[in-house]
Amino acid sequence: MAPLIYSALIISLGLGTTMTFASTHWYLAWMGIEINTLAIIPLMAQNHIPRAIEATTKYFFVQATASATLLFAGISNAFLTGQWNITYTPYTLTSTLITLALAMKIGLAPLHSWMPEVMQGLNLLTGLILSTWQKLAPLYLIYQIQPNNPNIFIALGLMSIIVGGWGGFNQVQLRKILAYSSIAHLGWMILILSFSPPLALLTIIIYILMTFSLFSSFMLTRTTHINSLSTTWAKIPILTISTPLILLSLGGLPPLTGFMPKWMILQELTKQSLCPLATMAALSSLFSLYFYLRLSYAMTLTMPPNNPAGTLPWRLNPQHNTLPLALTTTSTICLLPMTPAIMSLMPF
Amino acid sequence: MSYMMYILLFGLVLGLVAVASNPSPYFAALGLVVVAGVGCGVLVGSGGCFLSLILFLIYLGGMLVVFAYSAAMAAEPYPEGWGSWPTLRLMVGYVLGVGVAWGLLGGWYEEDWGGFDGLVGESVLRGDVVGVSVMYSSGGWLLIGGGWVLLLTLFVVLELTRGLSRGALRAV
Numbered sequence: 001m002a003p004l005i006y007s008a009l010i011i012s013l014g015l016g017t018t019m020t021f022a023s024t025h026w027y028l029a030w031m032g033i034e035i036n037t038l039a040i041i042p043l044m045a046q047n048h049i050p051r052a053i054e055a056t057t058k059y060f061f062v063q064a065t066a067s068a069t070l071l072f073a074g075i076s077n078a079f080l081t082g083q084w085n086i087t088y089t090p091y092t093l094t095s096t097l098i099t100l101a102l103a104m105k106i107g108l109a110p111l112h113s114w115m116p117e118v119m120q121g122l123n124l125l126t127g128l129i130l131s132t133w134q135k136l137a138p139l140y141l142i143y144q145i146q147p148n149n150p151n152i153f154i155a156l157g158l159m160s161i162i163v164g165g166w167g168g169f170n171q172v173q174l175r176k177i178l179a180y181s182s183i184a185h186l187g188w189m190i191l192i193l194s195f196s197p198p199l200a201l202l203t204i205i206i207y208i209l210m211t212f213s214l215f216s217s218f219m220l221t222r223t224t225h226i227n228s229l230s231t232t233w234a235k236i237p238i239l240t241i242s243t244p245l246i247l248l249s250l251g252g253l254p255p256l257t258g259f260m261p262k263w264m265i266l267q268e269l270t271k272q273s274l275c276p277l278a279t280m281a282a283l284s285s286l287f288s289l290y291f292y293l294r295l296s297y298a299m300t301l302t303m304p305p306n307n308p309a310g311t312l313p314w315r316l317n318p319q320h321n322t323l324p325l326a327l328t329t330t331s332t333i334c335l336l337p338m339t340p341a342i343m344s345l346m347p348f
Numbered sequence: 349m350s351y352m353m354y355i356l357l358f359g360l361v362l363g364l365v366a367v368a369s370n371p372s373p374y375f376a377a378l379g380l381v382v383v384a385g386v387g388c389g390v391l392v393g394s395g396g397c398f399l400s401l402i403l404f405l406i407y408l409g410g411m412l413v414v415f416a417y418s419a420a421m422a423a424e425p426y427p428e429g430w431g432s433w434p435t436l437r438l439m440v441g442y443v444l445g446v447g448v449a450w451g452l453l454g455g456w457y458e459e460d461w462g463g464f465d466g467l468v469g470e471s472v473l474r475g476d477v478v479g480v481s482v483m484y485s486s487g488g489w490l491l492i493g494g495g496w497v498l499l500l501t502l503f504v505v506l507e508l509t510r511g512l513s514r515g516a517l518r519a520v
Contacts, residue, residue: 008503031494
């Protein structure tokens with residue numbers, strides 16, 4: 001893509017999220033979300049292959065529907081309460097409608113069906129932007145709604161954890177697996193949002209670190225399928241050590257960082273006397289652990305009976321930038337001992 | 349005046365049903381024209397005549413005309429109007445849905461929506477005209493943001509249609 005238009009689109013992506021973060025008026029918040037949607041559309045379609053165009057079209061339809069619902073709910077709220085402030089949504093109708101519209105925006109179950117198919121049609125970098133940056137603005141708005149009862153958040157959250165795990169069972173395409181992983185992690189976030197918003201913030205930050213490292217590992221070796229994942233040991237052997245650790249961190253296993261948000265969330269739910277809910281959420285995330293384990297099994301613990309994956313490569317100077325991968329991988333694996341320090345930073 | 353608003357809103361719902369029942373783009377654009385027209389009428393009835401005029405000019409006369417010409421270029425050999433059974437069944441379904449809503453909500457009644465009068469006190473200027481001037485004065489940054497969004501949309505469309513038949517708009 002031409003550099004000028006590329007930078008205009010990236011700047012608009014930043015502008016949209018910034019506008020939503022900085023707004024207290026529904027109109028401006030909606031405008032920021034629309035700018036994000038518009039700016040990512042050409043990024044999705046940049047290689048012009050039919051599968052990418054299909055993914056772009058699906059994404060556009062879903063996001064347009066959700067945006068229209070969001071605008072409608074914001075205007076209804078203004079009609080009923082007489083003012084446009086985001087934080088003032090005392091009526092259940094409008095706050096539920098806003099929650100559902102934003103849930104469709106970020107791909108929470110039961111409004112998640114578009115997510116794997118859209119993710120599958122994108123290249124890995126655009127998929128990364130979709131699953132990290134595009135989630136920030138809607139999550140911030142959901143954070144600010146503060147509805148009367150948390151039931152809808154609990155329902156969306158638990159359903160997303162179950163669907164995100166169960167749906168990824170039979171997948172061999174890595175991008176679809178990453179989409180289902182995104183659904184499950186967002187489920188954890190929404191689950192805890194009404195009880196402890198700082199924990200939701202912690203979850204999204206840790207999730208962004210983990211998913212950035214996983215996407216970067218896949219981008220380094222250009223793998224999109226379990227088959228090609230299983231032969232990456234010959235290309236970059238160090239990845240066979242780091243990627244399983246990243247995957248297990250995503251699955252939420254101690255002593256890796258991914259355990260931190262789950263641990264804190266289960267503790268908070270227990271403090272709120274919601275032990276059955278905590279049990280169900282913890283057991284449902286075992287589903288996701290299954291396919292993360294399968295990926296690490298295919299990558300590290302097996303050597304597929306193929307012809308040799310390649311002759312021994314020349315050790316040339318690497319052309320790719322590995323600093324982001326190094327930073328995020330380190331934080332994905334090693335941050336659990338920092339839990340007390342991070343918790344002290346969270347405003348409770 | 350109530351009857352006028354009633355007829356206009358009735359036409360609005362019928363036009364929405366006509367668009368949502370998924371006919372060919374020619375007929376859907378006609379439905380959109382009807383909806384925009386009666387919407388402008390509703391605006392006039394509420395006192396916002398300047399806003400209504402702008403809506404007519406820019407939306408109907410600008411964008412809808414462009415859309416209609418683009419739809420005309422994507423010609424269909426057998427365009428599906430509102431007489432064809434799939435579209436007609438959707439139309440009947442939506443009208444019945446309106447009836448169900450009437451029954452569930454216990455009917456709806458006329459309510460004064462307020463209007464553009466009295467928004468800025470009793471002054472020479474009405475609410476809609478004052479809104480335009482506020483957009484240029486206090487709302488300066490929002491105007492720039494709005495202008496950037498329009499420019500961005502242009503870039504998006506140009507980027508998506510770059511390459512003609514080699515780009516995103518191939519006949520696949």
